[in-house]
Amino acid sequence: MHSGTYREDYPSGRIQSKPILTVTLTTLSLSGEKKMPASKGKSSSAAAAATVGSATRGKDPFKRILVTGGAGFLGAHLCRRLVGEGHEVICVDNFFTSSRHNIADLLEHPNFELVRHDVTEPFVCEVDQIYNLACPASPVHYQFNPVKTLKTSVLGAHNLLGLAKRTGARILQASTSEVYGDPDRSPQTESYWGNVNPIGVRSCYDEGKRCAETLFFDYHRQNGVDIRVVRIFNTYGPGMHPYDGRVVSNFIMQALNNEDITIYGEGQQTRSFCFVDDLIDSMVAMMNQEEDVGPINTGNPNEFTILELAETVIRLTGSKSKIVKLPLPADDPKQRKPDITKARKILKWEPKIQLEEGLAKTIQYFKDLDLRRYKKPTPHNALANTEKIQKEKNGNMMDDEEEGVDKVATSTKKRGAEKEATSAKKSARRA
Numbered sequence: 001m002h003s004g005t006y007r008e009d010y011p012s013g014r015i016q017s018k019p020i021l022t023v024t025l026t027t028l029s030l031s032g033e034k035k036m037p038a039s040k041g042k043s044s045s046a047a048a049a050a051t052v053g054s055a056t057r058g059k060d061p062f063k064r065i066l067v068t069g070g071a072g073f074l075g076a077h078l079c080r081r082l083v084g085e086g087h088e089v090i091c092v093d094n095f096f097t098s099s100r101h102n103i104a105d106l107l108e109h110p111n112f113e114l115v116r117h118d119v120t121e122p123f124v125c126e127v128d129q130i131y132n133l134a135c136p137a138s139p140v141h142y143q144f145n146p147v148k149t150l151k152t153s154v155l156g157a158h159n160l161l162g163l164a165k166r167t168g169a170r171i172l173q174a175s176t177s178e179v180y181g182d183p184d185r186s187p188q189t190e191s192y193w194g195n196v197n198p199i200g201v202r203s204c205y206d207e208g209k210r211c212a213e214t215l216f217f218d219y220h221r222q223n224g225v226d227i228r229v230v231r232i233f234n235t236y237g238p239g240m241h242p243y244d245g246r247v248v249s250n251f252i253m254q255a256l257n258n259e260d261i262t263i264y265g266e267g268q269q270t271r272s273f274c275f276v277d278d279l280i281d282s283m284v285a286m287m288n289q290e291e292d293v294g295p296i297n298t299g300n301p302n303e304f305t306i307l308e309l310a311e312t313v314i315r316l317t318g319s320k321s322k323i324v325k326l327p328l329p330a331d332d333p334k335q336r337k338p339d340i341t342k343a344r345k346i347l348k349w350e351p352k353i354q355l356e357e358g359l360a361k362t363i364q365y366f367k368d369l370d371l372r373r374y375k376k377p378t379p380h381n382a383l384a385n386t387e388k389i390q391k392e393k394n395g396n397m398m399d400d401e402e403e404g405v406d407k408v409a410t411s412t413k414k415r416g417a418e419k420e421a422t423s424a425k426k427s428a429r430r431a
């Protein structure tokens with residue numbers, strides 16, 4: 001793990017008229033240097049209007065944009081796109097699942113600024129737009145520290161909505177298909193309320209993202225904050241972390257090394273995989289349209305079983321890997337396929353890159369990757385948790401208790417040994 005740790009109840013979706021907010025015209029930047037807000041070189045009142053007014057938004061082509069989680073897989077692609085379009089980008093990240101390397105090509109760019117910051121704490125800056133991506137996305141990563149995952153989604157959304165409220169910035173939430181949980185219908189439309197376990201091993205992510213959506217819509221209704229919400233379905237492509245445990249990265253890494261391809265369960269569960277370039281197009285289109293606040297599904301509606309994905313990866317890599325079956329992690333959704341009617345209509349968007357073409361690009365990326373830059377895999381908590389839950393279900397609590405006693409005994413023994421070692425060191429120093 002990196003960096004030490006690694007409905008129909010929604011409003012109609014139509015954009016509500018937004019009150020013009022008052023903003024401070026000059027503010028201190030993080031470095032303490034005095035800066036004008038986003039619309040540099042304009043008179044104060046013009047700058048304020050361009051910064052806050054939805055009426056004026058769109059007239060100034062270059063914006064100051066905050067991307068949280070900007071060093072991550074999707075964030076790095078998004079930052080690159082926005083800088084490429086001439087915008088000023090502030091990337092905020094705590095590097096929980098990423099590193100500066102992911103955005104090394106942007107670090108010297110005059111329009112790019114990187115800030116190490118945790119979104120569970122408030123962040124102060126002046127911006128026109130905010131993309132909120134900060135949150136681990138792979139089950140292995142978000143289950144590593146579930147309480148932190150929940151805080152990142154909920155407190156992060158709260159802090160950034162506060163920032164959007166003060167500055168009048170438009171704010172987009174990177175929500176997820178996980179808000180549908182283990183859906184009992186397919187494809188999933190935005191009006192479906194989902195089937196989510198509130199107390200399971202995936203809940204820190206699913207419920208965190210659901211609560212973040214609630215906060216977004218309440219800030220919109222209560223404070224007129226200019227929100228956009230996209231529900232992203234499984235996305236893959238160059239830039240993925242080789243050890244993040246997601247299915248595409250796992251299968252490609254395993255295939256390239258001729259290792260066993262690990263299918264969880266029977267491999268009959270489905271996912272719909274969207275290539276990253278298509279996904280970024282949809283996010284930018286969502287941010288810059290005036291018609292609908294969301295939520296809008298973004299993803300590729302072509303659905304594959306996990307077994308089909310494994311077979312395709314083996315074929316495209318020419319690998320000698322064998323398929324092996326491992327236990328299915330708890331609450332693993334059985335099917336996932338977005339209905340993208342709304343995205344087609346509102347965003348005039350649909351994915352262009354289909355699975356084989358996208359996989360070929362991703363395979364090439366993994367072949368070229370310098371693996372020395374990445375830390376080794378994190379133990380798969382999802383599997384460990386599932387095995388524990390299954391044991392409990394089978395009434396094997398005794399085994400668990402015994403194991404628990406063993407663990408306590410082991411850790412007590414370990415602490416004793418550590419104490420002894422420390423006092424031996426102290427005596428040695430005294431001597």
Ligand code: NAD
Pocket residue numbers: 068069070071072073074075092093094095096097098099117118119120132133134135136137138141152156174175176177231232233234235236
């Ligand atoms: P990622 O793990 O690669 O990136 C997340 C980034 O957020 C990382 O750089 C991480 O260091 C940062 N981060 C995590 N906690 C933070 C905190 N407390 N403060 C600041 N930064 C923090 O994941 P990704 O695939 O790039 O996903 C980005 C966003 O898109 C996430 O919000 C995720 O929920 C959402 N999403 C992604 C997918 C997908 O398939 N990739 C699908 C649905 C939703």
Ligand code: UDP
Pocket residue numbers: 138139234245246247248250251262263264265269271306328329332333
């Ligand atoms: N999966 C698998 N083998 C792996 C990794 C994942 O069979 O090595 C399965 C996982 O159980 C799930 C699907 O692939 O059914 C997608 O998993 P991923 O972690 O990529 O994302 P999810 O859609 O579950 O959030």
